[in-house]
Amino acid sequence: xxxxxxxxxKAENPDLIACWSGIGNIGLIAVDTLRSEIQAExxxxxxxxxxxxxRKVSIEGGLLKDLEFSRxxxxxxxxxxxxxIIFVGEEQPTEKGDLYASGGKAYEMASLVLDIADEFQCxxxxxxxxxxxPIHHTLRPKVWAxxxxxxxxxxxxxxxxxxxxxxxxGADDQGAITGxxxxxxxxxxxxxxxxxCLMGEIPLYLQASPxxxxxxxxxxLEVLTKILGIRLDLRTFDNYVAQSEATVEKFxxxxxxxxxxxxxKFKNIRYVKPAPTMPTMTAEDKKKLxxxxxxxxxxxxxxxx
Amino acid sequence: xxxxxxxxxxxxxxxxxxxxxxxxxxxxGKLGVKVIDFLNEKLASEEFCQIRPTGFFSLGGxxxxxxxxxxxxxxxxxxxxxxxxxFKSSEPQYEWYxxxxxxxxxxxxxxxxxxxxxxxxxxxISHTSPRRIFxxxxxxxxxxxxxxxxLADMDYEGEPALSSYLLWAAKKRNIPGVSxxxxxxxxxxxxxxxxxxxxxxxxxxxxxxxxxxLEGISQKIKTQNEEIQKLRRxxxxxxxxxxxxxxxxxxxxxxxxxxxxxxxKSLKEHQRG
Numbered sequence: 001x002x003x004x005x006x007x008x009x010k011a012e013n014p015d016l017i018a019c020w021s022g023i024g025n026i027g028l029i030a031v032d033t034l035r036s037e038i039q040a041e042x043x044x045x046x047x048x049x050x051x052x053x054x055r056k057v058s059i060e061g062g063l064l065k066d067l068e069f070s071r072x073x074x075x076x077x078x079x080x081x082x083x084x085i086i087f088v089g090e091e092q093p094t095e096k097g098d099l100y101a102s103g104g105k106a107y108e109m110a111s112l113v114l115d116i117a118d119e120f121q122c123x124x125x126x127x128x129x130x131x132x133x134p135i136h137h138t139l140r141p142k143v144w145a146x147x148x149x150x151x152x153x154x155x156x157x158x159x160x161x162x163x164x165x166x167x168x169x170g171a172d173d174q175g176a177i178t179g180x181x182x183x184x185x186x187x188x189x190x191x192x193x194x195x196x197c198l199m200g201e202i203p204l205y206l207q208a209s210p211x212x213x214x215x216x217x218x219x220x221l222e223v224l225t226k227i228l229g230i231r232l233d234l235r236t237f238d239n240y241v242a243q244s245e246a247t248v249e250k251f252x253x254x255x256x257x258x259x260x261x262x263x264x265k266f267k268n269i270r271y272v273k274p275a276p277t278m279p280t281m282t283a284e285d286k287k288k289l290x291x292x293x294x295x296x297x298x299x300x301x302x303x304x305x
Numbered sequence: 306x307x308x309x310x311x312x313x314x315x316x317x318x319x320x321x322x323x324x325x326x327x328x329x330x331x332x333x334g335k336l337g338v339k340v341i342d343f344l345n346e347k348l349a350s351e352e353f354c355q356i357r358p359t360g361f362f363s364l365g366g367x368x369x370x371x372x373x374x375x376x377x378x379x380x381x382x383x384x385x386x387x388x389x390x391x392f393k394s395s396e397p398q399y400e401w402y403x404x405x406x407x408x409x410x411x412x413x414x415x416x417x418x419x420x421x422x423x424x425x426x427x428x429x430i431s432h433t434s435p436r437r438i439f440x441x442x443x444x445x446x447x448x449x450x451x452x453x454x455x456l457a458d459m460d461y462e463g464e465p466a467l468s469s470y471l472l473w474a475a476k477k478r479n480i481p482g483v484s485x486x487x488x489x490x491x492x493x494x495x496x497x498x499x500x501x502x503x504x505x506x507x508x509x510x511x512x513x514x515x516x517x518x519l520e521g522i523s524q525k526i527k528t529q530n531e532e533i534q535k536l537r538r539x540x541x542x543x544x545x546x547x548x549x550x551x552x553x554x555x556x557x558x559x560x561x562x563x564x565x566x567x568x569x570k571s572l573k574e575h576q577r578g
């Protein structure tokens with residue numbers, strides 16, 4: 001179990017930006033877009049076989065050619081004066097059928113990623129994921145932030161369209177970040193590394209759908225690039241977001257009209273403290289709505305959306 | 306390095322440079338398990354090592370099959386006379402890579418010449434058709450060893466089976482290995498396919514000069530054929546589907562399911578007596 005480095009990299013005080021797949025692949029799309037836009041070069045990978053079952057075999061003329069696993073790769077690029085190490089994990093290692101990373105395997109993978117951060121003397125680690133929120137898909141997703149040190153939160157909240165997790169109505173200062181996008185920050189804290197997780201909002205009625213949600217990835221990218229002080233040309237990405245919005249709109253159009261009437265309320269629901277003069281949604285209303293959406297999705301199972 | 310906490314040796318047999326035959330549970334036509342059981346029985350093989358189930362299987366309870374409690378089994382046996390080692394195992398649920406490397410640790414300990422995995426591959430053939438064996442090697446030079454045995458090369462791209470994973474892990478450790486994929490008619494996949502067992506045992510007989518008497522299996526094939534023949538007489542639809550298959554035609558999904566259901570029901574009833 002280890003990391004294979006196949007290219008020497010000289011980095012000065014880099015930041016590490018790490019991400020794994022998750023709900024709507026919001027974080028993964030954001031970080032992978034950053035990687036591709038800055039043309040970061042691959043320099044290493046975590047050996048997959050202790051973490052994942054292979055996903056594809058190639059056999060030609062009676063000879064085993066290759067076995068393909070999900071990739072967990074490291075990239076590097078200098079952007080202006082900023083050195084960035086990017087880690088992209090296509091899959092979260094799971095144990096005993098869990099949906100997201102948990103247990104020993106997750107901790108081992110987080111440790112391997114942070115070994116690289118230590119080796120390059122990173123001071124700060126960013127991760128990204130999804131924040132399931134009572135919002136409507138036509139609204140601009142906010143970015144929720146959590147950090148492994150209190151003073152980092154104040155720093156992040158200065159950025160436009162960003163809120164801290166504790167500002168969410170009903171959160172009671174409690175919350176959770178599932179899987180490795182959260183765990184990495186915990187392990188980083190133990191190692192004395194600063195850690196920030198940026199989570200793009202996804203409407204709660206889309207969380208269980210198989211749809212990707214790059215609209216939220218864009219919100220994450222906007223905040224992340226401002227923090228890092230870099231500019232990206234996102235014209236191609238904007239096209240992708242527009243296409244995805246059309247797909248979401250189609251999905252929405254297939255929902256029963258009574259359900260859609262309920263979901264329309266999300267356009268005006270207040271869920272962030274402090275309270276402006278907007279209606280709130282009770283926990284009971286939220287639960288009922290989710291049950292309706294789930295019922296609809298179960299019915300849709302097997303149908304192409 | 307051998308994982309001592311994973312392997313439990315009950316004896317250390319003295320072997321020259323054995324071949325290793327690997328079969329997995331829950332195989333199409335019960336191929337892997339039956340071939341290994343047959344080899345062990347006919348060669349009077351002795352058990353010498355087990356892989357401990359902890360960490361590889363859920364162990365949250367047991368499965369019950371025909372009222373009999375099942376438990377994951379991963380056992381190595383040897384036959385000194387024929388310089389042959391067998392490994393019969395349930396497919397692990399977790400930690401595949403560690404599990405497969407434990408199998409390879411044993412192969413390496415005995416300086417195994419070549420290992421063979423035996424598995425069934427579901428095919429749209431009829432039970433009266435001959436069974437082809439498709440091979441996959443993890444080293445190009447192994448392919449020469451199989452000339453003259455009437456085997457076919459496999460071409461495949463898709464989800465890997467555990468046997469392919471084992472071949473790949475062995476390639477990393479430079480251990481030569483071959484997977485034998487024997488055709489099993491789709492409607493015999495969830496019952497038994499003695500004709501497929503016989504095909505692969507004939508290959509081993511020839512390859513390792515085992516001189517095993519396969520008459521018992523021939524008898525089983527005859528009985529199964531008679532049962533299916535009776536079913537054909539009872540159910541004209543079954544006869545029609547089988548005639549189509551024998552004529553080289555492909556059945557649609559619904560027809561396949563219907564045929565498989567009828568054959569399963571009939572053979573299970575016969576088994577229960």
